[in-house]
Amino acid sequence: MGFKIAVIGATGNVGREILEVLDERGFPADEVVALASRRSQGTEVSFGDKILKVQALENYDFTGTDIALMSAGGSVAKEWAPKIGAQGCVVIDNSSAWRYDMDVPLIVPEVNADAVEGFRKRNIIANPNCSTAQLVVALKPLHDRAKIKRVVVATYQSVSGAGKDGMDELFNQTRAVFVxxxxxxxxxxxxxAFNVIPHIDVFMEDGSTKEEWKMVAETKKILDPKIKLTATAVRVPVFIGHSEAVNIEFEEPITADEAREILREAPGCLVIDKHEDGGYVTPQEIAGEDATYISRIREDSTLDNGLNIWVVSDNLRKGAALNAVQIAELLVNRHLIQAKKAA
Incomplete structure (x- = not known):
């Protein structure tokens, strides 16, 4: 007996990507329901070779639903996730609404899969910020080997991280410039268009932006609270794919060759690192891909135990949709939930 899955925010960029990933990975679902706000009711979305008609979240009864994959924004998640969880449906939320709640696990399956069992407190699991997800996938195997002390990261984040409106603005501005x-x-x-903006999300009292703060707080919660991290988050004129220049200081010695071999064997990582023209990966090449790609692995001569790496990933997939589906797979594969129909 398969599971009944609800995708909340099914008409958005991430919601549509979730439906695609569920189909691609053959998730064991007997039924998939597309939900969105009342104004999107009746809209059609694709799920494999099927067409789903979007239903209104406000009118939906979750008592027979096993997992809700939510990508509808923080205010919707704050209001609806507890209500849905109370009906016995596990919510996997893509917004920032629940990431910092101590009773809600914040999960990247390649990094802290065991923490998922904490979902029972609220029936809610949080997906990390897109820039954090790819970062910790790359950091985890290196941390296991040489223990990370400090990370300095500069992000180059695509406009799809700001949703469809962000993608439309880049397209419209680019066209306007040309004509x-x-x-x-x-x-x-x-x-x-033809610019970079060192500002993502709102400014905080210390001068950092909330996007930068998220990377700090989430890396500590997912990977290790002792890691010191500082970030500069930058929006760039790329449609899909976040890139990160990452400088890492370790407690123990580690060479670039060692790091390269460790990352080649690490789950979710793919190393493309040749010291030649084009021997690295860029966001244009990885759109639609699941892996976190790592290039430019080299030692930092200004530190006793330091490395620089370049990390690139599709922010709509590993940064959101794929990670959410992987969490759902984790619940199923570890037998942490049972299909209600079977029960």
Whole structure:
């Protein structure tokens, strides 16, 4: 007997990607339901060779549903995740609403799979921020080998991280530049076409942005609270795929060759690292891919035990949809939940 799955926010970028990933990976679902706000009711979305009609979240009864994969924003998650969990349905939420709640596990399956068992307290599991997910996949095997003390990361984040509106703005501005039309900025604080913006999410009192704070807090919760991390998050004119330049300081010695071999064997990682023109990966090449790609692995001569790495991943997949589905697979494969119909 398969599971009944609800995808909340099914008309958005991540929601559509979740439906695609569920189908691609052959998730053991007997039924998949597409949900969104009332204004999207009746919209059609694809699930494999099927077409699903979107139902309104407000009218849906979750008592017979096993897992809800939610990608509908923080305010919706804050209101609805506890209600859904109370009906016996496990919520896997992509927003930031529950990531910092001590009773809600924050999971990247390649990194801290065992922590998933804590979901029973609230019936909610949080998905990390897209920039954090790919970072910790790359850091985990290196941390296991040489213990990370400090990380300095600069991100190069695609506009899809800001949703469909962000992608539309890059497209419209780029076209406007070429035809000499006025360039309008609505989603971003400055022009994104042919530009980079060192500002993602709101500013905090210490001068960092919330996106940067998220990377710090989430890395500590997922990987190790003792790791010191500082980040600069930058929006770049790329449609899909986040890149990160990462400098790592370790407690123990580790060479670039050792790191390369460790990462080649690590779950979820794919190393492309040749010291030649084009011997590295860029976001354009990895759109639609599941792995976290790592290039430019080299020693930092300014530190006793330091490395630099370049990390690239599809933010809509590993940064959101894929990770959420992997968490659902974790629940099923570890027999932590049972299909209600079978029960």
């Amino acid at each position: 000499a039309d006025p360039v309008e900025s609505k989603k971003f604080t400055k022009r994104i």
